[in-house]
Amino acid sequence: MSYTEILDYMYSRLPMFHRIGPPAYKPDLKNTIKLCNLLGNPQDNFRSIHVAGTNGKGSVSHMLASILQQQGLRVGLYTSPHLKDFRERIRVNGKKISKSYFIAFIRKHQPDFDKIQPSFFEMTVGLAFQYFSDQQVDIAVIETGLGGRLDSTNVIKPLLSVITNISYDHTQLLGKTLARIAGEKAGIIKPRIPVVIGETQPETVNIFKRVAKSHGSSITFADRIYSTANVRPAGQRSKNLVLDILRDDEPWMRHISSPLPGIYQLKNIVTVMAACDALNDQGFGISQEQIKTGIRDSAKLTGIKGRWQVLGKKPLIVCDTGHNASGLTAIIDQIGMTPHANLHIVFGLVSDKAVDDMLNILPRSATYYFCRADIPRGLDAIELERKAGDFNLKGKAYPSVISAFGAAKKRAGPADMIFVGGSTFVVAEVI
Secondary structure (H helix, E strand, O other), rough: HHHHHHHHHHHHHHHHHHOHHHHOOOOOOOOHHHHHHHHOOHHOOOEEEEEEEEOOHHHHHHHHHHHHHHOOOOOOEOOOOOOOOHHHHEEEEOOEHHHHHHHHHHHHHHHHHHHOOOOOOHHHHHHHHHHHHHOOOHHHHHHHOOOOOOOOOOOOOOOOEEEEOOOOOHHHHOOOHHHHHHHHHHHHHHOOEEEOHHHHHHHHOHHHHHHHHHHOOOEEEEHHHHHEEEOOOOOOOOOOEEEEEEEOOEEEEEEEEOOOOOHHHHHHHHHHHHHHHHHHOOOOOOOOOHHHHHHHHHHHHHHOOOEEEEOOOOOOOOOOOOOOHHHHHHHHHHHHHHHOOOOEEOOOOOOOOOHHHHHHOOOOOOOOOOOOOOOOOOOOOOHHHHHHOOOOOOOEEEOHHHHHHHHHHHHHOOOOEEEEEOOHHHHHHHO
């Protein structure tokens, strides 16, 4: 089978959460354990860092991978979902897994997959672990999927666990309260393995403390140690977000430059600082200069896309993969800080999200171009237009993401702004 044929096999035969939603979710680790046993438990052959959380875990994972590369380490990076090419999910020092390796892996194990019947995500996790083992990585940064306790990645024994934050997402699977969701995410905390929590939240702080204590694991709340100062948003002088870091309210690190210019990245950078401390406690010796260079070069070294990514100017065109109420709130705040005349929003959602919560956040003054991403989970554009009308959001439904984007570009003036988002899969089609 060719690369395209193997992708078709995976998409058609293996249940994919990003395409069909909850029916693809496996509520235990049995299949992952079977698959890892079949492969000889490759996840035990390399050191790892485990990253979970509702928002920011992808950005944190990419920044950590880039910083570790500054130390001359061979670094694996597993993230999901992909935007354009499946191979984006699995990288070593920023380079995507080769098509030839991917093809050989599927050909070799397809009969076993037919017996085990893994989900798409379970198979991808097994592939990543085998690839990192064969590539003899020094360390791998492993991002969870939608959960923690029952996430397929949760068979690793990491050096460090990181949980960025907790907000409402996938509530039908993880729980309808922040406390329940935190309990699921806390499932990545392992016995005597340190854990870094990015944000101190009243609803979740005691849950993380309790789980860490029960495992004999040290716990650090990043935002109780680090904060940001002298923040200079991306603009005419610099396309990067620039900031200083305070430690215990005292100057610590100056002029950090991030190519991920969303203001919400401030929280992620603070989380990364505490994670580097935890690694240094284990002898990594990460210097301030390596942290600064790693953050500065994170997009170049890891290939991260879709985080307040500027796609064009005159009009300004920006996309972002924020896809829940908390993430969208940060995006709307950033839009408010960005100079523009008229605002045009190309917007699509998946049907299993809290649609009303997200529509309620959106600015009423924008012109909307409603669309449906080309996946079964996509919410029908006409249905989305109808629901949006209940929130006084004015716009029109389009038959595809590309037609909606084209209409926005045709209508927008040079001083206007076009934002593309609502769903990772809408962003993927525009990128």
